[in-house]
Amino acid sequence: MGEKSKNQISLPTFIVWAIALSVTAVFCWILGDILWHGVGQLSWEFLTTEPRNAGREGGIAPILISTCLILAVCLAVSLPLSVGTAVLLAEFTTTESRFGRLVRRSLDVLAGVPSIVFGLFGNAFFSIKLGLGFSILSGGLTLACMVLPILIRSAEEGFRAVPTEYRLGAAALGLSRTTTLWKLLLPAATPGLVVGLVLGIGRAIAETAALIFTSGYVDRMPESLLDSGRSLSIHIFDLSMNVAGGDANAYASALVLLILLLLVNGMATWIAQFWLARRIKS
Amino acid sequence: MAIALTIGLGIQACNQSSPIDNQTSDRFQGRLVLTGSSTVAPLAAEIGKRFESEHPDVRVDVQTGGSSRGIADARNGVADIGMVSRSLKEEEADLQSFAIASDGIGMIVHQENPVNSLSNQAIIDIYTGKINNWQQVGGKNAPITVVNKAEGRSTLELFLDYFKLENSQVKSSVVIGDNQQGIKTVEGNPNAIGYVSIGTAEFSINDSIPIKLLPLNGIAATSENVQNETFPLSRPLNLVTKTQPQGLDKAFIEFAQSPQVHDIVQQQEFVPISK
């Protein structure tokens, strides 16, 4: 490509293309597998009816709603918390400071805590200690704890990537750091924030082990955030591992999960770019 | 801020979810929380749905987490009823148990495996590693993949108990968690042997998954033989409570044991208990 003549592709070009194509191939395989088995079950009815016969029959309507609610709780709590912490780490502490290093290191450790431990912690703390019981709220809060490291680290990277000249320029104009942050750094750090958001949503929406003990297993339509609600990932796990003959609906649910993920990711990216980046362009 | 809000809601939740049951009137209302065995959970959830449709003011919340969790939650009052997929142990005698269904455990191998029966001794030798090739028990010349269950599962305890084995003697090549994982493992490996819930295996065989059940002690591994109690390796699925159940708890347990739910029990691949 580009620099070299066409019949003389350089080795790195070849390798990079090979990596991309093989990764694409493997992932298309997985996606194709889900699509192949799932698309037959998918229908409007599947999305709008309640599950019957332990999920082998019927749809996933209440599960879809619960999943969205859990995700909403998780993001509502974790986003402000993580952006705030990231700002503190990136803008108000130096990289070598002991405080920054301590927080960063604890977050890295937290990132590696198995999700099932988060589940047991969430059960002991949110469900029992705070008395939230098995509920969407407990589940969302547990997930919020779990995605914090991802969100914070990517947001921090986003802030660090903003050129120092902006900060100096703003300071030289006598702008307060609050203003600089809101009007200048936050919009400029959008790419990092979006990556964190996509990864965080991905991890939250795909989570099983942390939710079994917190948001629970009940597949009834939730009436409030304090009701127990089964998430899509738990539904998939239960159908594929615990219910004989649940495979077809498990595939269909996995397909719905992917579509949901595409929608949520698209929306998150769109909001971030148009809401934050609009400030830059106007 | 969010946390403060959460705590506020939490206190509210405590007030809301305190069950208003224990009324001896015919109209039950309140929330019934069941936790425990993941094997029993789908069954209990379906029974719960039917119970809800008969008592519209009742909510039956079924949560999973394993038999030991069912025991613990029933004991400390987190759950009204615990679900346990085995008989109670001696140290659990303080709890009341009520069987709602039973379940047999059968040996499974791949459909292409020429071996059609194994003696108890052969199974013991396979699981302890004394026999490690199918040739030694009349099959093809291929190494045996021994599929065992993870420590703590009641199926494992039952299996070990029946064959008088200690788990440390078992030389397994794959350790699995749930029944479906066992079936998929055997399905994908023509030289594997494992043991799973008979109902699940029968359902999978009907679903044309290439596995087969082996008879145990000469008795075919079928639901009928579990029901007429001739099959030697079976377990009860229990609901447990801390004290003698009353009110809503009692109504639900009686409902779950009644013939009204036998179709659900069969639908979930278990064997109804004939009283």
Next chain:
Amino acid sequence: MTLFNNKNLSPSQSDLVLLWILRGFALLTGIIVVLITAFLLLEALPVLQQVGWLRFVSDPSWHPVQGFYNLMPMLWGSLLVTLGAVILAAPLGIGSAIFCQYYAPPFFSGFYRQLINLLAGIPSVVYGFWGLVVLVPLIGKLQPPGTSLLAGIAILTLMILPTIALTAEASFSEVPTEYFQGAAALGISRWATIRSVVLPATKSGLFTGLILGTGRAIGETMAVLMVCGNVVQTPTSIFDPIRTLTANIALEMAYATGNHRSALFVSGLLLMVAIAILVAVAEGMSRRNIYG
């Protein structure tokens, strides 16, 4: 006429307020970390007091019901499977990001990016499921039983690749294009520019991606549980089945009571300690290079 009459030089309050709010947020985050650690410690304490640390290293086997608590084979399992996955996923993920940013034709890079975004959110159950019905039988044909260290490495590689690729790409996108123009003006090839300009300039971002990826790999539960075979043994080849610490917790926690349950929390604690050591080593090796 002057616009700004305010000539006094006393400090404004808004920045202080902001700083305190941010500190509050960070404090909450810190509290969560402390709470989780404390929770693990508290749950693990009974068995640690009764049996002691040493038994988790020196016991002949892991049969907690019979009172044997050796966790070392599972620690090795966790470390090996993570190491393998990171070694494979790092070049693949970074290569993917390089491809997307510098080599791919525009329509393909958009598609590829969406694909990676999507993969980041596939539930581990689905990966595990796919691994169990497709990958494991495939490996099984090569060398039975198929459920193995290799299968675990392969699945985890796929799972953490998106994390590494996405963070790497975000870092690349922030490298000023002037560098490229500058390098192109000097007649330096694209690859040489990437190697000598882009990669050094983005190593902090790449490092973050690797740490997050490692975290996800070592903490992953459901997928490894389904494909690794879960036999407690120190593997001697990549075809040996292994059990990771996380799979151990997931497999047995639901059925464990007493000391057994407590010992499973020790597994969690051990995992945290292992990660803390990894992080400290990684940071120590690269402190000046990365954060400097």
Next chain:
Amino acid sequence: MKKSQLTQNSRLSLPSMQTERLSLYYGKKAAFTDVTMPIYSGKITALIGPSGCGKTSFLSCLNRLTDLIPHTKVVGSIRLDAVEILNNRVDAIALRRRVGTIFQKPNPFPFSIWKNLAFPLKEHGIKKREQLDRLIETTLQDVGLWSEVKDRLHTSALFLSGGQKQRLCIARALVLQPEVLLLDEPCSALDPISSGVVEDLIASLRGRYTVVIVTHNLAQARRIGDYAALFWVRAEVGRLIEYGTVEQIFTAPQQDLTAAYVNGIRG
């Protein structure tokens, strides 16, 4: 623009700022030490000297941009209108509104041209659209940019040429009507023609603003400066070698080093 509008005070011969024994340390290492120097109101003071002699560091002390760099320590005294600004009770933000800075590399924000100027104004309390428009227009005219950009005020500032960007940055500083303007080699990243335009612009600020400019270009210092200060490194530490009017520094230097430097023998 009416002159009276922007002129703050007409105390032309009084020092607007005065440093006393000012030193700056990065960690343990001193960047410069013991600089005592007046900065006269309405005059242009040129800081000259070879690279790395502490000129830029000195400049960044004057509006406490050094606060943003970790591990720096400023010792001594800086007074602005007789108020000590190295005092923690003095708000650096209010200070920087009164003492503006232009950097070597033009750094417009990633906003439109209009917003680059409106943003700081709004933040300092001017919110009315008409007033904003008026101030932005007069300031852009002041820096000679109005006729070039009036049709594309709402397009990104990042598409401007280097010289235009730098004039925009100067406009951005001027729109806040500072008393002192600090310029750190404002022309060195520009082509000769843009450089000339910017230099003329700076010269035109004389009398209305107190200007401190760091420059490597001795001819430029001589053309636009009223006063000049030569910095030099001695024993790895920056020092103020000589301070005086431009005529005196360039025609009758007191120090041999100054004579050698301005005659192009050293540095």
